[in-house]
Amino acid sequence: MKNNNINLEELLKSLTIEEKIGQLLQLAPFLFNDNNKGEITGPMKDMGIGSKEINLAGSVLGISGAKEMKEIQSQYLAKHDKKIPLLFMADVIHGYRTIYPIPLALGCSWDIDMAEESARVAAKEAAAGGIHVTFSPMVDLVRDPRWGRVMESTGEDPYLNGLYARAFVRGYQGNLTNDDNIAACVKHFAAYGAAEGGRDYNTVDMSERTLREYYLPAYKAAVDEGARMLMTSFNVVDGVPSSGNEWLMRDLLRDEWNFDGVVISDWGAVAELIPHGVAEDGKEAAEKALKAGVDIEMMTTHYVHHLKELIELGKIDESLLDESVLRILQLKKDLGLFENPFRGADEELEAKLILCDEHRESVRRAAEKSMVLLKNEGVLPLSKDVKKVAVVGPFADNQMILGGWAWQGKFEETVTLKEGLINKLGEDRVLVAKGCDSELPERVKTAMSEEGFEEAIRIAKEAEVVILALGEHFDLSGEGGCRTNIKLPNVQEKLAREILALNKPTAVVLFNGRPLDITELSNEATDILEAWYPGTEGGNAVANVLFGDANPQGRLTMAFPYSVGQVPVYYNCLNTGRPKMKEYGELHTFGEDRYCSHYLDAPNAPLYPFGYGLSYTTFKYGEATINKDSMTMEEKLTVKVTVKNEGKVAGTETVQFYIRDISGSVSRPLKELKGFKQVTLAAGQETEVEFEINEEMLRFNTLRNGFASEKGKFIAMVGPNSKEVQELEFELI
Numbered sequence: 001m002k003n004n005n006i007n008l009e010e011l012l013k014s015l016t017i018e019e020k021i022g023q024l025l026q027l028a029p030f031l032f033n034d035n036n037k038g039e040i041t042g043p044m045k046d047m048g049i050g051s052k053e054i055n056l057a058g059s060v061l062g063i064s065g066a067k068e069m070k071e072i073q074s075q076y077l078a079k080h081d082k083k084i085p086l087l088f089m090a091d092v093i094h095g096y097r098t099i100y101p102i103p104l105a106l107g108c109s110w111d112i113d114m115a116e117e118s119a120r121v122a123a124k125e126a127a128a129g130g131i132h133v134t135f136s137p138m139v140d141l142v143r144d145p146r147w148g149r150v151m152e153s154t155g156e157d158p159y160l161n162g163l164y165a166r167a168f169v170r171g172y173q174g175n176l177t178n179d180d181n182i183a184a185c186v187k188h189f190a191a192y193g194a195a196e197g198g199r200d201y202n203t204v205d206m207s208e209r210t211l212r213e214y215y216l217p218a219y220k221a222a223v224d225e226g227a228r229m230l231m232t233s234f235n236v237v238d239g240v241p242s243s244g245n246e247w248l249m250r251d252l253l254r255d256e257w258n259f260d261g262v263v264i265s266d267w268g269a270v271a272e273l274i275p276h277g278v279a280e281d282g283k284e285a286a287e288k289a290l291k292a293g294v295d296i297e298m299m300t301t302h303y304v305h306h307l308k309e310l311i312e313l314g315k316i317d318e319s320l321l322d323e324s325v326l327r328i329l330q331l332k333k334d335l336g337l338f339e340n341p342f343r344g345a346d347e348e349l350e351a352k353l354i355l356c357d358e359h360r361e362s363v364r365r366a367a368e369k370s371m372v373l374l375k376n377e378g379v380l381p382l383s384k385d386v387k388k389v390a391v392v393g394p395f396a397d398n399q400m401i402l403g404g405w406a407w408q409g410k411f412e413e414t415v416t417l418k419e420g421l422i423n424k425l426g427e428d429r430v431l432v433a434k435g436c437d438s439e440l441p442e443r444v445k446t447a448m449s450e451e452g453f454e455e456a457i458r459i460a461k462e463a464e465v466v467i468l469a470l471g472e473h474f475d476l477s478g479e480g481g482c483r484t485n486i487k488l489p490n491v492q493e494k495l496a497r498e499i500l501a502l503n504k505p506t507a508v509v510l511f512n513g514r515p516l517d518i519t520e521l522s523n524e525a526t527d528i529l530e531a532w533y534p535g536t537e538g539g540n541a542v543a544n545v546l547f548g549d550a551n552p553q554g555r556l557t558m559a560f561p562y563s564v565g566q567v568p569v570y571y572n573c574l575n576t577g578r579p580k581m582k583e584y585g586e587l588h589t590f591g592e593d594r595y596c597s598h599y600l601d602a603p604n605a606p607l608y609p610f611g612y613g614l615s616y617t618t619f620k621y622g623e624a625t626i627n628k629d630s631m632t633m634e635e636k637l638t639v640k641v642t643v644k645n646e647g648k649v650a651g652t653e654t655v656q657f658y659i660r661d662i663s664g665s666v667s668r669p670l671k672e673l674k675g676f677k678q679v680t681l682a683a684g685q686e687t688e689v690e691f692e693i694n695e696e697m698l699r700f701n702t703l704r705n706g707f708a709s710e711k712g713k714f715i716a717m718v719g720p721n722s723k724e725v726q727e728l729e730f731e732l733i
C-alpha cells in the first residue's frame, strides 16, 4: 500500500456532510465534461443534480484514456475545497485495448497463470490510461446459456471459478504499490448468474445451501485474495435485492467474511430498490442501501438527494456515512492518489503499451489455449500445402470478435480469420465469402437473406478445403443479450447444411459468447473448433490452431446442452432418488424403467460436458491407483495415474480430479472438481500425475454442524473430462 502520510480520520472530521456524501457518488465522465459520452452501460435517468453535486462526486466510471483523466482530475481538484482526488474506474473485463478472449474462453484454458497474466497486461494498459479500479473479475457461476452474461464468467464450477477469481485479483492488484497495479472489483454479489429463465435481471431464488455450496465460493475467493472492491448484483437474494440486503452485505460479507473493502452498487441498482418493491421512494432506497453497506451509488443520486435529511431526521446514524467515506478514502490513499492524483496516467506510455507486440503475443497465446476442439474426424489440422482454402460464413472476415465487454477494444484493430489465413497461406490461396449475416432475423431484416449462398457455394466447390466460420453477432450475448433459442441463427444452419452437402473436407469454427445448441451441426460436421470471441489476435490464433501450429488444449467449463430444453444441465448435479440407471448420455429406450429421472426425447447428459475437449494428439490413461482405501481426518491419500501421449504431435492434457461423497447429512453432488494438472507431453512421452486427498477437500455445508467433512464412503475420480473418469473408492474413518 502507498504510505502517503495523510491522516484520514482528520480529513474526515474536516469534511462537511455534503462533502462526505459527495464521496459516495459515482458519475460518468460526460457529466464532468461534454467531450465524451463515456461508457454507458445502464439506463440513464434524469440525475437531478447540478455542478455543485458534480464537483463533490467521489469517483468516475468509464473515461477514455489518460488525457481525459488528467483533464477531469485537474478541473475537479481546482474546484474541490479539500482536494480529495477522484477515483477513476472502468470495465476492463478481458483486456483494456489489447483484448483477450472473453472470460468464458479464458476459463476453458484451465491455465490459471495465463489468466493472471491477462489481468497483469490489462492493468498495465489501463493504469497508463488513468484507470485506478476495474470492475472485474466477474465471478458469477453460470448454468444457463440463455443468459447473455455467461460470456463474462469462467463457468459452472465453484472451485475452478475460485482459482480464476484469485488469479485475476492478483494480476490486477499485485500489491497495489506500483502505479501499474489497479484495484479489482469482484462482481456481481451475489448469484447474478442464476437469473430465472436465463433472463437478465430476473429473479434469483435458491436455498442458502445452494448459494453457499455453489454460488458464493468464487466471490469469497476474490475477497480472500484481497479484492479491494465488490459490486452488488441487480437481483434479489432470498427476496431482498443485493443493494439493500443487510444479511448479504453486512452479516455475510462484512462480519462472516471480514471484507473491509469498498462496496459499489451496480449501475442504478440503488434506485432499482424501488421497482424491486422494497423501497417506496428514493429516500427509502438510500436508507436501505446505506444500512446494507453500499458505499458508492453508481449513476443514480438518491444518496446525494436524501442522506443528509435521513441523518438529520435520525433515521440513519452519521457513523454509517463516515464508515463508507473512510473506506473510499482508504482506497484512494492505498492507490497513492493523495500523493499523486494522476498516478499512472501517462499518454505516452499508454500509446506505447497498447497493442504492443508483447501484448499482442500474449492475447494470441491466450486465444490459442482457450479454444476447444469439439470434433476432430479427419480434417484438422490442415496442411500448409493445401492448394486453396475457402473460408465461408459471417465470421470469415469479421472484426467483431471481441465480445460484448471489450469496451476500449477496437474492432478495426482486430485480426480477422481471413487475415489470419492469409498470414499463413498468402492471398492467392484463400477464398472468402460471407454467405449470410450473423444477426437474428427478429432483430435485423437482412438476417434471413440467402443471397450470399451462391458465392459461398461457388468458392467452396473451387477450394480443396472449406472453413465454415459461423457464430453469434457479439450483441446476442453480454449484458441484456439473452436468448430463448440458443441455436445458431437459422440462416447459418441452412448455409452449413448446403456447404456440408458438397462433401468437401470442412471444418467448422464457431465464434460465440455462450454454449450453443449445435446438436445438428455436431451430427453433420466432422470437425468443429469452438473459438469463442478470441480477441484482438483472434484470426491469427484460429489460423494457428487450424494448421496445428498450436495444438488445441481448451476444455469446456460450461456444458453444451443437446437443446435449451435440458437447461440447466451441469456436471456437479445431485443423483436424485430415481437416477437414470443407464449411461447418462444415452437416449432412453422404450420400455425401460419409465419411472426414473429422464427425458423421453433427449439424454440427461449434455452434448459436450464440463471438462470436455479434444487434442490433435491422443492421450492414453493408465490404470489409476489409490495408496489406501481409507484415511482418518489427519491422514492424506494419494491418487496416481499415468498419462501417455500416444500421438504424433506434442500436446497439453488437463488431467482432472473429482470426488464424490456417497452419503452425507445432505444429498451430495455426483462429482465435484477438486483438482487438475496440465501436462504438456511430447509425442510418445509419458508422465505420472498425482493428486492428494486431504480431509479439508471433503468439507461441505453439512445439515447441522456448518462447513465440515463427514465420515463415510467416497469415490475419487480421474480422467480427461467430467464424463470419462476412472473411479477409486475410499473411506473417511
Ligand code: GLC
Binding pocket: 041, 042, 061, 091, 135, 187, 266, 267, 479
Ligand atoms: C453494468 C454491469 C456491470 C458494469 C457496470 C459499470 O450495468 O452490470 O457489470 O461493471 O454496469 O459499467
